[in-house]
Amino acid sequence: MTPRLDWRVSKVVDVRDETPRARTLVLEVPEWPGHRAGQHVDIRLVAEDGYQAQRSYSIASAPENPSVELTIERLAEGEVSPYLSDVLRPGDGLEVRGPIGGYFVWSTAQAGPLLLVAGGSGIVPLMAMLRHRTRADETRRAETPTRLLYSARTWDDVIYKEELKQLGADAEVHLTLTRDAPADWNGFRRRVDRAMLQEVGWPASELPNVYVCGPTPFTESVATLLVELGHAPAMVRTERFGPTG
Amino acid sequence: MPEQPFIARGFHRRRSGGSERQLPPGQYETRDFPVLSAGPTPHTPLADWDFTILDEAGKSVRWSWDELQSLPRETPTVDIHCVTKWSKFGTRWEGVSVDTLVAMARENGLDDGEFVLALAEGGYTTNLPAADVTGGKAWIAFAFDGKPLAPEHGGPARLLVPHLYFWKSAKWVRGLRFMQHDRPGFWEQLGYHNRGDPWREQRYQGDP
Numbered sequence: 001m002t003p004r005l006d007w008r009v010s011k012v013v014d015v016r017d018e019t020p021r022a023r024t025l026v027l028e029v030p031e032w033p034g035h036r037a038g039q040h041v042d043i044r045l046v047a048e049d050g051y052q053a054q055r056s057y058s059i060a061s062a063p064e065n066p067s068v069e070l071t072i073e074r075l076a077e078g079e080v081s082p083y084l085s086d087v088l089r090p091g092d093g094l095e096v097r098g099p100i101g102g103y104f105v106w107s108t109a110q111a112g113p114l115l116l117v118a119g120g121s122g123i124v125p126l127m128a129m130l131r132h133r134t135r136a137d138e139t140r141r142a143e144t145p146t147r148l149l150y151s152a153r154t155w156d157d158v159i160y161k162e163e164l165k166q167l168g169a170d171a172e173v174h175l176t177l178t179r180d181a182p183a184d185w186n187g188f189r190r191r192v193d194r195a196m197l198q199e200v201g202w203p204a205s206e207l208p209n210v211y212v213c214g215p216t217p218f219t220e221s222v223a224t225l226l227v228e229l230g231h232a233p234a235m236v237r238t239e240r241f242g243p244t245g
Numbered sequence: 246m247p248e249q250p251f252i253a254r255g256f257h258r259r260r261s262g263g264s265e266r267q268l269p270p271g272q273y274e275t276r277d278f279p280v281l282s283a284g285p286t287p288h289t290p291l292a293d294w295d296f297t298i299l300d301e302a303g304k305s306v307r308w309s310w311d312e313l314q315s316l317p318r319e320t321p322t323v324d325i326h327c328v329t330k331w332s333k334f335g336t337r338w339e340g341v342s343v344d345t346l347v348a349m350a351r352e353n354g355l356d357d358g359e360f361v362l363a364l365a366e367g368g369y370t371t372n373l374p375a376a377d378v379t380g381g382k383a384w385i386a387f388a389f390d391g392k393p394l395a396p397e398h399g400g401p402a403r404l405l406v407p408h409l410y411f412w413k414s415a416k417w418v419r420g421l422r423f424m425q426h427d428r429p430g431f432w433e434q435l436g437y438h439n440r441g442d443p444w445r446e447q448r449y450q451g452d453p
Binding site for chain 2: 054092095
């Protein structure tokens with residue numbers, strides 16, 4: 001029997017702007033039981049008048065990191081994401097409970113090639129996997145050769161730019177910009193399609209573990225293409241982002 | 246034991262209360278129809294599709310797509326609540342009541358049980374007390390908003406159990422297995438609540 005997931009008041013110890021629209025909250029959660037890469041937390045906001053709102057956010061930090069980091073994309077029409085992005089500041093408390101989710105998770109104990117496909121802020125749980133892997137020893141890393149394909153609208157929308165650049169030494173990182181690219185851009189400039197998955201993904205014959213995360217149309221399209229390319233549906237784990245304003 | 250809520254500094258309601266209907270605790274209303282699934286969307290041709298009810302003795306009764314379509318239909322309009330916090334009011338469905346199928350299974354000599362396990366394409370399962378899928382509370386739904394149910398929303402047919410969190414409404418459902426004893430399904434083995442009543446906020450194991 002799993003113990004009850006209690007609400008805990010975490011402390012915001014740092015905030016980090018990742019892009020003009022995405023901010024990372026660094027939380028210290030009392031008695032955090034630890035998490036697996038890919039899991040999420042629920043957050044709850046209660047207003048003075050008792051009104052409350054809850055949302056789920058993927059954890060961006062590695063399990064090895066004692067703090068819990070969430071990267072929030074600001075949705076203008078939203079109720080919760082503007083609060084988390086614009087109002088919350090270091091020193092504030094934030095109610096969280098978790099970790100939640102036991103299917104869209106990966107660890108270096110799952111040997112074999114790893115293919116991560118991210119659309120927009122779908123990079124967040126995949127980043128936890130990449131960060132987990134960089135903290136593993138050389139043997140584990142060698143057992144889990146990793147490729148990331150990350151689709152963003154513009155260069156400005158790419159989250160974790162610097163870290164992804166550094167990852168390039170140890171994992172293959174491919175970016176595609178779907179709306180607008182800098183003049184000197186030499187990466188992909190289109191939506192993820194069959195040819196792109198064939199070019200940068202692992203062949204199905206190598207039985208990679210595949211994780212796809214992004215908005216619903218993106219995830220639907222990528223997961224369907226992967227199955228058409230011969231990947232077993234059971235090897236393709238997906239997380240579709242609904243509106244989490 | 247009521248706890249003192251933690252007030253989020255500077256947080257206020259921003260959404261206008263567009264609907265007068267009440268939301269279960271922790272939910273918000275959406276006008277969209279979000280999609281959440283653990284894997285790729287299956288696309289089974291209708292000619293290969295069937296629906297089966299099984300009992301523990303191994304007896305079964307099976308309906309082809311056309312056979313299911315020929316059964317009496319109902320058009321429930323219901324509110325749905327996803328454990329990921331969105332709720333959608335007044336969704337319009339068309340399908341066959343699970344009562345109809347269970348009655349036919351009984352006529353064919355199947356022994357029902359206290360519990361059912363819904364069986365879906367790709368090995369997805371979810372468990373429910375039999376009382377939650379009978380008595381006019383559940384359907385095998387194949388149309389949404391007057392149109393055939395889209396694959397990403399569980400088409401060609403999904404279980405519809407609107408009074409529980411929506412993961413219990415198994416997409417791409419292909420059968421029900423009667424069980425004498427409860428057995429956790431896919432998400433129920435991964436930390437989600439065994440019953441999932443949104444009004445009691447039964448999201449995760451250990452919730453009330």
